[in-house]
Amino acid sequence: MAEYEACIAGLEAAMALHIQDLDVFGDSILIICQTNGNWKTRDDKLIPYNTYLESLVRKFRNITFTHLSRTKNHFADALATLASMLDISATMEVQPLEVRLQWALAHVNAIEIAARCSDGKPWYTDIKNLILGKGHPPEASGKERRSLQKLAANFVICGEELYRR
Known part of the structure; x- marks a missing residue:
C-alpha cells in the first residue's frame, strides 16, 4: 500500500x-x-x-x-x-532541486578539490614534474629541493598517471 x-x-x-x-x-x-x-x-x-x-x-x-x-x-x-x-509544511515554498550527473565518485571529486594548492594545481604537480625531468620549482629552496627529491623517490609514472610505489 x-x-x-x-x-x-x-x-x-x-x-x-x-x-x-x-x-x-x-x-x-x-x-x-x-x-x-x-x-x-x-x-x-x-x-x-x-x-x-x-x-x-x-x-x-x-x-x-x-x-x-x-x-x-x-x-x-x-x-x-x-x-x-525534511519537515515541510503546506505553506512552505520548496525550491527546485538541481541534479547533476557526476562521472567520478564523490570522494574522488572531494579529494581533487581538497588537494589543490593555492596556485590551483594538484598537490603532486612538483613530484610529477621532477620525475618527468622538468626539474625543481624555481622558487624552491635547497631544503625544499632535497625533500621533494626524497618524496619523488616513492612515486612512479605509468602512462599519464602518478602512482605511489
Missing part, C-alpha cells in the same frame, strides 16, 4: 505542476505491472488504490511506467532519504 500511496502522491504532484507527459520509474514490480495492465489486482485492499491510480493516469496526455530493479534505483533511494530528513 505504501508504494501505491507514493506513486499516487507523485502523480498528484505532477498534475499540480500541470505536467502532461510523464515517465514514471519505480522499483515496485507490482505497481508497474498492475498499472501497465500486465497483472490483475486481486487483493481487496489494493483494488481502491489501483482504481484511483488508473483514474489519475487517464488525466495525463502521455505517461509510461518503467520498472527499475532496486539495485539500479540509487537515485530514488537518495531522494527518499533526503525527503525523510
Whole structure:
C-alpha cells in the first residue's frame, strides 16, 4: 500500500505542476505491472488504490511506467532519504532541486578539490614534474629541493598517471 500511496502522491504532484507527459520509474514490480495492465489486482485492499491510480493516469496526455530493479534505483533511494530528513509544511515554498550527473565518485571529486594548492594545481604537480625531468620549482629552496627529491623517490609514472610505489 505504501508504494501505491507514493506513486499516487507523485502523480498528484505532477498534475499540480500541470505536467502532461510523464515517465514514471519505480522499483515496485507490482505497481508497474498492475498499472501497465500486465497483472490483475486481486487483493481487496489494493483494488481502491489501483482504481484511483488508473483514474489519475487517464488525466495525463502521455505517461509510461518503467520498472527499475532496486539495485539500479540509487537515485530514488537518495531522494527518499533526503525527503525523510525534511519537515515541510503546506505553506512552505520548496525550491527546485538541481541534479547533476557526476562521472567520478564523490570522494574522488572531494579529494581533487581538497588537494589543490593555492596556485590551483594538484598537490603532486612538483613530484610529477621532477620525475618527468622538468626539474625543481624555481622558487624552491635547497631544503625544499632535497625533500621533494626524497618524496619523488616513492612515486612512479605509468602512462599519464602518478602512482605511489
